[in-house]
Amino acid sequence: MRTISKTAARLMGCVFAGGLMLGSAQAEVTVLGWPGGPEETALRAAVEAYNAKSDVAEENKVELLFFNRDGFWDKLQADLAAGSDAFDINLLATYSIGRYAPFMEPVTLSEEAKDLYGETVLSTMQFDGQQYGVPTDLSLHFMYYRKDLIDGLMGDDAAKARYKEIAQEHLGQALEPKNPDEWTWDDFAATALYFTQAVNPDSPTRYGTVLQLKNLLFNIMVWQSIPRSYGGDWMDAEGNITVDSDAFRKGLELYKILYDAGATPRDSLSYEFPEANAAFASGQVAAMLQWNAAAGDLTSADKSPAAAEVTEVIAPPAGSEGRKTHIHGLGLGLNKNAPNKEGAKAFLTWLSSKEGALTYAGAGGAPALSADAVKEIAAERPDLVKLGEYAGSYGYVMNGGASANALAVYELQAKEFTGYWSGQQDIDTALANAKAGMAELLK
Amino acid sequence: MQIAERTEWNLLATPLVAFLLLCLGFPAVVNLVYSVSDISFATLRSPTLSGFGNFAAVLSDGAFWRANWFSLRFGLLTAALECALGLFLAIFLAPLFKERSWPLAILMLPLMVAPALVGLMYRLVLHEFAGPVPHYLWQWFGNSPAFLGPNSAFWTLIVVETLQWTPFAFLLFHMAYHAIPDEVREAASIDGANAWQRLFRVELPLMLPTIAVALLIRFIDGFRVFDNVYVLTGSGAGGSTASLSIYIYEAFFKQGAIGKAVAASVLLFLASFAILYGLNMLARRKKK
Numbered sequence: 239m240r241t242i243s244k245t246a247a248r249l250m251g252c253v254f255a256g257g258l259m260l261g262s263a264q265a266e267v268t269v270l271g272w273p274g275g276p277e278e279t280a281l282r283a284a285v286e287a288y289n290a291k292s293d294v295a296e297e298n299k300v301e302l303l304f305f306n307r308d309g310f311w312d313k314l315q316a317d318l319a320a321g322s323d324a325f326d327i328n329l330l331a332t333y334s335i336g337r338y339a340p341f342m343e344p345v346t347l348s349e350e351a352k353d354l355y356g357e358t359v360l361s362t363m364q365f366d367g368q369q370y371g372v373p374t375d376l377s378l379h380f381m382y383y384r385k386d387l388i389d390g391l392m393g394d395d396a397a398k399a400r401y402k403e404i405a406q407e408h409l410g411q412a413l414e415p416k417n418p419d420e421w422t423w424d425d426f427a428a429t430a431l432y433f434t435q436a437v438n439p440d441s442p443t444r445y446g447t448v449l450q451l452k453n454l455l456f457n458i459m460v461w462q463s464i465p466r467s468y469g470g471d472w473m474d475a476e477g478n479i480t481v482d483s484d485a486f487r488k489g490l491e492l493y494k495i496l497y498d499a500g501a502t503p504r505d506s507l508s509y510e511f512p513e514a515n516a517a518f519a520s521g522q523v524a525a526m527l528q529w530n531a532a533a534g535d536l537t538s539a540d541k542s543p544a545a546a547e548v549t550e551v552i553a554p555p556a557g558s559e560g561r562k563t564h565i566h567g568l569g570l571g572l573n574k575n576a577p578n579k580e581g582a583k584a585f586l587t588w589l590s591s592k593e594g595a596l597t598y599a600g601a602g603g604a605p606a607l608s609a610d611a612v613k614e615i616a617a618e619r620p621d622l623v624k625l626g627e628y629a630g631s632y633g634y635v636m637n638g639g640a641s642a643n644a645l646a647v648y649e650l651q652a653k654e655f656t657g658y659w660s661g662q663q664d665i666d667t668a669l670a671n672a673k674a675g676m677a678e679l680l681k
Numbered sequence: 682m683q684i685a686e687r688t689e690w691n692l693l694a695t696p697l698v699a700f701l702l703l704c705l706g707f708p709a710v711v712n713l714v715y716s717v718s719d720i721s722f723a724t725l726r727s728p729t730l731s732g733f734g735n736f737a738a739v740l741s742d743g744a745f746w747r748a749n750w751f752s753l754r755f756g757l758l759t760a761a762l763e764c765a766l767g768l769f770l771a772i773f774l775a776p777l778f779k780e781r782s783w784p785l786a787i788l789m790l791p792l793m794v795a796p797a798l799v800g801l802m803y804r805l806v807l808h809e810f811a812g813p814v815p816h817y818l819w820q821w822f823g824n825s826p827a828f829l830g831p832n833s834a835f836w837t838l839i840v841v842e843t844l845q846w847t848p849f850a851f852l853l854f855h856m857a858y859h860a861i862p863d864e865v866r867e868a869a870s871i872d873g874a875n876a877w878q879r880l881f882r883v884e885l886p887l888m889l890p891t892i893a894v895a896l897l898i899r900f901i902d903g904f905r906v907f908d909n910v911y912v913l914t915g916s917g918a919g920g921s922t923a924s925l926s927i928y929i930y931e932a933f934f935k936q937g938a939i940g941k942a943v944a945a946s947v948l949l950f951l952a953s954f955a956i957l958y959g960l961n962m963l964a965r966r967k968k969k
Contacts, residue, residue, distance in 0.1 A: 312934040315722055315934070316722075318722075319722040319723065319725050320725070337722070337937065340723045341723075451918070452914070452915055452918075453914075453915050453916050453917055453918055453919070453920065454915055455935075503809050503810075503827070504827030504830050505807075505808070505809055505827045505828065505829045505830055507829070507830060507831055507834075507917075507918040508804075508829035508830075508834065508913070508914050508915075513804075513808055516808060516810050516811045517809065517810045519810075520810040520811075522810065642937075643937065645935065645937075646935060646936045646937055649931065649935045649936060650936075653916070653919060653920050654919070656917075656918040656919050657918060657919025657920070657921075658919075659918065660831035660918035660919055660921070661831065662831070662918065662919040662921065663919065
């Protein structure tokens with residue numbers, strides 16, 4: 239009997255001690271981060287540096303929480319909506335701020351933040367004029383192209399004449415080959431057609447480009463830099479939906495011409511990020527518009543032996559309004575139900591300081607820093623120089639692109655526009671359906 | 682004695698009933714409330730009743746009917762193909778399995794793979810630049826079909842589903858075929874029946890209940906398909922490969938149209954209940 243009592247007492251003791259430990263863990267600042275990849279590595283390093291600071295109180299030390307990337311945003315949405323207090327700080331993205339904002343609190347960044355990031359980048363974490371997060375990682379688009387192929391084209395008069403014929407036949411303009419840094423979208427299309435064996439049997443590559451056309455919101459983000467560079471926007475200043483503009487029509491038609499001519503793999507309507515990268519890395523594609531995140535793999539001789547050494551990276555081509563690149567950021571913001579709000583705010587303020595941002599960038603993160611700030615880390619991270627420069631010069635967020643229904647707008651456009659590209663509906667129907675749906679979603 | 686037995690039954694059934702009420706009954710009631718409410722993620726705990734607008738929105742949505750049509754075709758075709766192939770294998774390979782049972786384990790392997798992983802695997806296998814199938818087709822014939830192109834995606838999905846789930850149908854038929862007593866076959870032979878006559882007049886009629894069950898299970902599984910289709914093609918160009926499950930998922934999570942998504946799931950529940958109830962009645966009438 240005594241033995242049983244003793245065992246029971248020990249068990250009770252363990253449970254009680256466990257409860258105390260749990261309690262102390264809850265007193266810390268819990269950050270729900272983006273799992274896997276450089277973002278996790280960078281966040282771990284930043285947290286380690288922050289926790290090592292002497293002025294961070296024990297109860298304000300930061301601990302990390304990760305769950306799987308698959309369905310991350312859906313799970314986070316369900317957690318926030320349920321009023322979860324399992325984390326103080328959570329991840330957020332430009333296109334989902336409006337959806338999460340009701341369950342979050344605006345934050346005050348460090349005094350250095352404005353100079354450190356610049357207005358364009360800070361705006362990727364704003365909703366209704368308020369700052370909801372620290373912009374930790376920025377995504378935008380690069381034009382990846384094969385320098386060897388372009389050099390060959392530029393130095394061959396017969397090839398130039400053939401290029402001109404192809405451009406005239408497919409685009410109605412007798413275009414001359416140009417240096418990719420001077421490309422308009424028509425030049426890109428003409429180059430893609432020229433390097434397509436279905437159009438030009440002498441092409442050294444099977445396809446001139448690879449378009450990621452899967453019915454997926456991220457693919458619309460890649461594509462919409464075309465309409466934007468011709469002045470396209472989701473809404474005008476009065477809130478009228480302007481998706482049926484000539485700019486959107488131009489972007490849609492350009493992709494349709496390339497798809498129908500076979501300038502992109504016929505499976506492209508099921509392609510997203512990895513498929514497009516695999517196509518480019520095979521050495522059978524001449525140029526591709528793709529996320530900056532692909533740069534590491536596509537320019538690595540180990541990962542892309544067939545293309546890496548001849549691949550160059552520049553900003554996307556220009557339209558009548560110049561060069562544009564969609565930008566969106568990942569960031570960290572404050573959960574409305576955070577158990578340790580003060581500790582969380584202190585960490586976010588530090589993360590948005592020069593010290594915090596450079597620590598994060600130095601460990602593999604991709605914050606878009608201003609030219610002055612990035613100098614200090616340019617030797618270690620030359621890619622961040624281009625990231626900051628392109629974001630500042632060409633970056634844009636569509637009017638409504640951070641609203642509560644921004645994701646739904648992308649989804650709608652993905653469905654309607656892939657319907658057009660696959661030949662299931664005409665362009666007028668696709669634009670009319672998109673306009674009607676967006677009017678409902680953005681009202 | 683009867684009272685004691687009844688008390689015992691009630692006691693034993695209570696945990697099950699409580700479990701069902703908690704795990705099925707509560708969500709079902711919440712779903713019903715949401716389906717007639719104006720609801721969003723921000724108002725999950727305070728939905729506003731709004732009548733049958735969500736049902737009207739679903740029923741007047743062309744995408745809902747297209748998703749139904751996709752699921753119906755997908756369910757019927759995959760069920761028919763899997764059962765036909767499974768039946769053929771069960772009968773054709775019966776002598777082999779009578780001698781050795783280990784090949785059975787190999788045939789069962791596809792069942793061990795999660796459907797989402799199968800989708801992921803075929804994304805790789807069918808990719809023009811990374812996949813072995815297009816690679817060899819290009820090498821041998823100088824061309825390869827676009828397996829996931831807008832005109833062929835549906836059929837590719839059918840093949841992928843059939844390859845994974847035929848072993849399930851095969852297993853049921855294998856058991857049913859071997860459960861037929863040898864005496865019955867011998868008696869038919871003595872009566873002069875040849876192999877074909879034994880198959881069509883004796884074996885298949887005896888296997889009919891199993892065939893019906895297999896068809897039903899495979900149809901239900903095919904109709905509600907989500908994982909491998911979602912991983913392979915998403916909802917497809919213009920929504921061309923959106924099954925009903927994908928339609929509901931996208932309405933709920935992607936569009937934030939919770940009321941509409943729940944209304945669609947309630948309609949699916951009612952339709953499923955009506956069909957199963959009808960089948961049950963039919964089976965009872967046949968028994969009588």
